[in-house]
Amino acid sequence: MSGIQCGGPAPDFTLRDQFGQDVTLSSYRGSKAVAILFYPYAFSGVCTGEMVGIRDRLAEFLTFDTEVLAISCDPMFSLRAFADQDGLNFPLLSDFWPHGEVARAYGVFDETTGAPLRSSYVVGKDGTVRWATHNAMPEGRDLDEHLRQLAAAV
Structure with missing residues (x-):
């Protein structure tokens, strides 16, 4: 897995959220650091656990200076x-069509499964990638570390 390099610009994108609203990464530039969490499948065990974990700690993830965007190809x-x-009240973005285009831009699309890998990026207010981590499919993310890295990027 290659992914994109820390210190470089985050590939910009516009994707629709679960309500059909467009969300554009670059719209946060200059105002918020963004945690981008690619996850393989809605309704799967590990992904559901991760998204519920974010929901339960949403006040920590979403501040005046931070945002979280979860992306799958569903x-x-x-x-x-x-x-x-599951009461997920944060942006769940659909990278459905063109299928996996954003996951490919970040180097985390699995051509065999047709889904993104379990990868995360933190993008600073300046639009650069500050941190990246890639988890094996059965391994859930360390949300404490995600929050530390997100806070550090503000």
Whole structure:
């Protein structure tokens, strides 16, 4: 897995969230650091656990200076059902079509499964990648470390 390099610019994107609203990464430039969490599949065990963990700590992830964006290749309507089922009230972005385009731009699209790898990036207010981590499929993320890195990027 290659991923993108820390210190370089984060590839910009515009994706639809679970409500059909466009979310553009560069719209946060100059105002917020952003945690981008690629996850393989809505409704799967580890992914559900991670997203519920973020929901439970949302006040820590979302401040005046920070934002969290979760990205999968699931269709927008699946993401809406996933969000409704588990009370996920933060942006779940659909990289469905062109399928995996954003995950490919970040170097984390698995061509065999057609889904992103379990990878995370923290993008500073200046639009540069400050931190990246890649977890094996069965391993959940360390949300404490994500929060430390996000706070450091502010």
